[in-house]
Amino acid sequence: MANFRRKQPSRRPQKPAHEEPPVLGQVEIVVERVGARGDGLALSHGARLYVPQSLPGDQMMVKFGARRADGWEAVPVALVGEAPGRAEPPCKHFGTCGGCVVQHMGPEVYAAWKLDTLRTILGRNGLLDGVTIHPMVTTPPEARRRAVMTAVRRGKRLWLGFNERASHRLIDMEHCPVLLPSLVAAAQALRPLLAQLLTQDGQQCDVALTQLDDGVEVVLEGIPEPKLSELEMLSAFAEAQDLARLAWRRKAGAPAEPIALRRTGLVSFGTVTVSPAPGAFLQASRQGEQALASLALSGIGEAKVVADLFAGSGTLTFPLATKAKVHAVEGEETAVRTLEGGAKQLPVGQVTVERRDLFRDPLVPYDLNRFDAVVFDPPRAGAEAQAAEIAKSTVPTVVAVSCNPTSFARDAQALLAGGFRLMEVTPVDQFLWSAHLELVGVFRR
Ligand SMILES: C[S@@+](CC[C@H](N)C(=O)[O-])C[C@H]1O[C@@H](n2cnc3c(N)ncnc32)[C@H](O)[C@@H]1O
Structure with missing residues (x-):
């Protein structure tokens, strides 16, 4: 029987409930699936229940708790029928710490949940037809850097x-x-x-x-x-x-x-060693970084001239430069200096660097048409303005690296409207046991 890690009672006074739940006593529910934030989803008395630390198929006795968005928090009372695939959470803080939401999932259930979440977002946006979804690249425990x-x-x-x-x-x-x-x-x-x-x-x-x-x-x-x-x-x-x-x-x-x-x-990135400014952005784990770089490299295919947009300190730029001439574009000044320091270690012209705000001033077709491939890796908000310009360009290949499947799906729509096809997607899991998921999508036309 699962051992639920209960949230410790808050020392602050609880807000009064503004709305009575449909039932005051216990109800029996079956968890249908796990939602994007890691809570199980169930229905009872016509209301949506969010069930913490549950697995699809769990049969449980719960009570209605606090109101939440379009439903209610479920307060678990007992697990009466346990679905397969539960794991003992390895951390004593699990259940209260906001870093991890699903340590109760064994590896298969966990991978299936992340993949299901991704497929749901892609499907909702009409992005599943003819797309190969590769198995998720995982990051082991004790790897976040x-x-x-x-x-x-x-x-x-x-x-x-x-x-x-x-x-x-x-x-x-x-x-x-x-x-x-x-x-x-x-x-x-x-x-x-x-x-x-x-x-x-x-x-x-x-x-x-x-x-x-x-x-x-x-x-x-x-x-x-x-x-x-x-x-x-x-x-x-x-x-x-x-x-x-x-x-x-x-x-x-x-x-x-x-x-x-x-x-x-x-x-070190590729053949180059840089010194990013203190506090600079780095991918969350070495394993994740290497997976993203090798997916970007395979995604550009035989491209010889590549743009790397939202290049950061050069995580993708310098691996790409082992195979192609790369124009790295980045908005943050200290990251641009890091890129320039790395570019100096390579033959002149192998990596060129441009500081540019790609939200306000994206590369336009005039800038883009010389590239055989464009790689972009924006922050969570995505690359809406840039994707719209790429759609108008003649660039044949785009590799989109994303830390937010929802903004990825929006940017993908813009590329599809410009005649691209989404060929393949690889989920990359750098934030173990959290609800975050990164991915690499390859578009061609
Ligand atoms: C998710 S990080 C990716 C960085 C790099 N590709 C990597 O893998 O380490 C996003 C990058 O976009 C840059 N960025 C954010 N907003 C930007 C903007 N409006 N224009 C250009 N770059 C921007 C950030 O400074 C950051 O380096």
């Missing part, structure tokens, strides 16, 4: 961890089976230091941890400029912990100010 945690002082105690699901309450993280052990160790080592920095009750900051090739990087976000004594303390910490880099910034997105640059801060 970047994470942003929150630290807060509450009374005498320092809390450090991730938020609870759909809440601003914090989990005081003791371990994390998803992150690289080096990042968990760095987080634990940071506690006494953060306790000295955050001295006022309620004071908090974010802590961005990244494993680079030459060590761990820590960026403290949302703190006031450190005083001299604090800078000395932070530098001594970087030394004692053998960090690659330690930096701070006033808020997420602001430039990170270095405190200790003990090493260069290196990442």
Whole structure:
């Protein structure tokens, strides 16, 4: 029988329910399927129930809980008929921590759920006909190489961890089976230091941890400029912990100010080694990054001149440059500098770099028609304006890398309207046990 990890009762007063549920007592339900956010979906008394930590086919006794969107939270009471494929969650924080939503799924059920979610989104948008959907590329536990945690002082105690699901309450993280052990160790080592920095009750900051090739990087976000004594303390910490880099910034997105640059801060992409600015975007795991790069490489086929749009620090640019001349376009200034540093390591003209806001000023057919293939990898919002221009161009091949199947589907529609066919899609799972899914789609015409 499954052992449900119950959400710990909140210490805050609960909001009064504004609406009475259709039934006050227990009801028996069967979970039909698991929805995109990881909750089981069931119907009872004409109402939709969202059932946490359930599997398709589970028969359960539940009560109606809080109102949620178009339905109600289900409060599990007992599992009366257990569907196959349940797993023992490996993390003691599962059930409260917002990082993972489905550790109760065994690997087969988990892969089937992610694939089903993807197929549902693609199907809803008419994108399944004639498309090959490849098996999902998975990332193992203890592989995530970047994470942003929150630290807060509450009374005498320092809390450090991730938020609870759909809440601003914090989990005081003791371990994390998803992150690289080096990042968990760095987080634990940071506690006494953060306790000295955050001295006022309620004071908090974010802590961005990244494993680079030459060590761990820590960026403290949302703190006031450190005083001299604090800078000395932070530098001594970087030394004692053998960090690659330690930096701070006033808020997420602001430039990170270095405190200790003990090493260069290196990442290798293809044949090139770059030094991204502290806090720069990197794919969440080495395994995921390599999968995306090899899918982009195979997706461009024999293309000899390629545009890599939303290029970041060159995750895809430099692997692509082993096979083609690449024009990398990116909006963020520090990432552009990283790209330029990498391009200098290659023969002149192999990689050219352009800083451009591709939302406001996308490449137009005049710019695009010289490319044999375009690769784009936008943020979650997608590449709406850029996809519309590619549709008007003569580019024969597009490889779309996406961290959001919904915006991918919208951009795919624009490409299809421009005469492209979606040939194949490969889901890439970099965020183990979460509801996130990345994918690579190859379009040709
Ligand atoms: C998902 S990341 C991908 C980066 C890179 N392809 C990689 O795999 O590491 C998206 C990139 O788009 C860039 N970006 C966001 N908005 C942009 C815009 N309006 N114009 C150009 N680049 C933008 C971000 O700076 C970031 O580097």
